[in-house]
Amino acid sequence: MKHVQPELDAYLDRALAPQDRARVESHLEVCGDCRTALARARDFAAALGDTRAPDPGAAYWSRFAARVETRLERHRSADPARGYERWTSWLFPRGRFAWVRAAGAVATVTLVTYIGMRGFRPESLRQVSEVVERERAPATVPNPPPGDTPPAPQVDEPSRLEAEAPGTRSVSDGVSPRSNVEVEDFRAAVDPKKVALPSTVAEETSQAAESPETSKPSVALPVERDAVESSPLEGLADKAERAAAGASSFEDARIVVEPHVAPSPSAPGLAAEEVRRQRREAQVRETLVLPERDLTYGATLRKELKARSIADPVEAFVTAAVASDTSLAAAALLRFQAEPAHAAVEAEKMRRWLVSASDRHVRGGRSDRNLAASAPPADGASLLLLYELAWPRRHSVPMRPLLEVLAARLASGATDAGLRLAARETLAWLVATSATDAERSTWQAKLDSLPE
Amino acid sequence: MRAVYTLARRLMGNHDDADDVAQETFVRAYQALDRYDESFAFYTWLRTIATRVAWNELAKRKRRRTSGGETFDLAAERVAGAAADPVALAAEAETRERLRRAVDALPGDFRAVVALRAFEDLSYAEIAEVLDIPIGTVMSRLSRARSLLRQAWSPHDPLPTEREP
Numbered sequence: 001m002k003h004v005q006p007e008l009d010a011y012l013d014r015a016l017a018p019q020d021r022a023r024v025e026s027h028l029e030v031c032g033d034c035r036t037a038l039a040r041a042r043d044f045a046a047a048l049g050d051t052r053a054p055d056p057g058a059a060y061w062s063r064f065a066a067r068v069e070t071r072l073e074r075h076r077s078a079d080p081a082r083g084y085e086r087w088t089s090w091l092f093p094r095g096r097f098a099w100v101r102a103a104g105a106v107a108t109v110t111l112v113t114y115i116g117m118r119g120f121r122p123e124s125l126r127q128v129s130e131v132v133e134r135e136r137a138p139a140t141v142p143n144p145p146p147g148d149t150p151p152a153p154q155v156d157e158p159s160r161l162e163a164e165a166p167g168t169r170s171v172s173d174g175v176s177p178r179s180n181v182e183v184e185d186f187r188a189a190v191d192p193k194k195v196a197l198p199s200t201v202a203e204e205t206s207q208a209a210e211s212p213e214t215s216k217p218s219v220a221l222p223v224e225r226d227a228v229e230s231s232p233l234e235g236l237a238d239k240a241e242r243a244a245a246g247a248s249s250f251e252d253a254r255i256v257v258e259p260h261v262a263p264s265p266s267a268p269g270l271a272a273e274e275v276r277r278q279r280r281e282a283q284v285r286e287t288l289v290l291p292e293r294d295l296t297y298g299a300t301l302r303k304e305l306k307a308r309s310i311a312d313p314v315e316a317f318v319t320a321a322v323a324s325d326t327s328l329a330a331a332a333l334l335r336f337q338a339e340p341a342h343a344a345v346e347a348e349k350m351r352r353w354l355v356s357a358s359d360r361h362v363r364g365g366r367s368d369r370n371l372a373a374s375a376p377p378a379d380g381a382s383l384l385l386l387y388e389l390a391w392p393r394r395h396s397v398p399m400r401p402l403l404e405v406l407a408a409r410l411a412s413g414a415t416d417a418g419l420r421l422a423a424r425e426t427l428a429w430l431v432a433t434s435a436t437d438a439e440r441s442t443w444q445a446k447l448d449s450l451p452e
Numbered sequence: 453m454r455a456v457y458t459l460a461r462r463l464m465g466n467h468d469d470a471d472d473v474a475q476e477t478f479v480r481a482y483q484a485l486d487r488y489d490e491s492f493a494f495y496t497w498l499r500t501i502a503t504r505v506a507w508n509e510l511a512k513r514k515r516r517r518t519s520g521g522e523t524f525d526l527a528a529e530r531v532a533g534a535a536a537d538p539v540a541l542a543a544e545a546e547t548r549e550r551l552r553r554a555v556d557a558l559p560g561d562f563r564a565v566v567a568l569r570a571f572e573d574l575s576y577a578e579i580a581e582v583l584d585i586p587i588g589t590v591m592s593r594l595s596r597a598r599s600l601l602r603q604a605w606s607p608h609d610p611l612p613t614e615r616e617p
Contacts, residue, residue: 006595009594009595009598010591013569013575013576014575015575015576015591044598044601044602044605044606045570047547047548047551047605048551048555048566048570048601048605049570049571050548051548051549051551051552051555052548052552053457053458053461053462053470053552054461054467054552055454056457056467056471060471061453061454064453064457064474064475065453067475068475068478068479071475071476071479072478072479072482072483075479075483
């Protein structure tokens, strides 16, 4: 008879083929040595699963999200491919208003060339802005009638500047109302305020939200800011002055003269995608920003379920909750929610208990494990939630010890009618189902001592 | 967040590398939101990212682990269970700590399969997929890793052998 000890790990891992599994099991029935080895392998697996990675401590978690944000920002600015794309995509626009943007791009290239020929002098940027206006005038007014070309703009003519300022365009400025609406839709779609994330993340998201056919927000968003503050050309002059005052670079000058042209979004598809994106981002944010939500599941839950022969996630949840093990409870809730036919009411009760436990955790500033050791959730609302979850499963063998614990807590905390009723019902059931007279009399005494 | 760090800690075997992997995981998650398939659990997606980040890092650096530099709070490792016998609890904690350090000391490719099997409860096929290695390799590495860890768990524990009764 060949021993099966080398296969026991795979057997425990449920990784054997059916025929091998059957062979191992039939061997285990007749071989004491291998049964001993199996028990040893189980102990080892449990011990290994029970090892915990060291927690780096509260100070580490409090800084974690900010450090991720910093790294994200660094990735964004250091990624040469993305940088190249950002700085070149506006030169090769695509989409419905591509010709408009192309014209703006040509204007900018002309200007950059102009600066290059004259030599870059920040103090000359105010004069340069006149050139920008002259170059951009045909691009911002679609289909201008022949011979109706407006005169070259004057920098000191506010009304003219206002009319030609892309960020402040209205129906009367010669651009169709439809494109104006689209601009507004687009702005709404990329509005960082609608994405409840840290600002850098929101900007990242705004950039990523666009399809290749839409304009880049590095164009659209500054338009919006300029529109609020003043006309874009005034903003341009301000930037030119800032460039002159500070140690500006050629890159700064080029940012100043980027073409402010309306984007052309495909609004319905973008909106649907935006909704999905926001949902995903909420998940990231929730996972990232809330360190107290420890969603570690797997080994702990599996071990607990095996040890107690629990097949029902609700029972696992009550087991964890009675022990104040919020990690395990969260794991059970996740497992429960993964069941195809889970009861929404039970899930909600489990979630509420977890929220309550998490609140205490946050207030106490302690880890879940320390919370479990020192702060059992004995408040009435939590107990009632557990009672409501446990009571329908009272006939399950593993639930009885939990109901006994709950009954004792309910009885000791029965300060209101709801808790007293729950305690009475649980204690009466324990009396009725006691296996021995001694046990029955113990529960009966607790039942009798309940206040009316 | 902690689940991601914990996985990274187990994959990398030390705090500094785990911190790097955990941060990088979230950065890549942000950057790859478009590719997240909502039919999968969110943590499953993060786990895949974290594992691949760690795996690439291990493959790139070809080193086992850094020495020192661990800044974690050991007090946070205290285990709940005040009702347990203090002596037994201490012995159990010692065994657990010895085993944890043994996991950290495993070669990176062994540690990865142990982490994904023992702590993340992935099947052999899932481990093979996420690490992009054959199932046979998963099984052999797991077997060798467990042999090493059994020695740490119980120094006198004999290695499993085939014997005739």
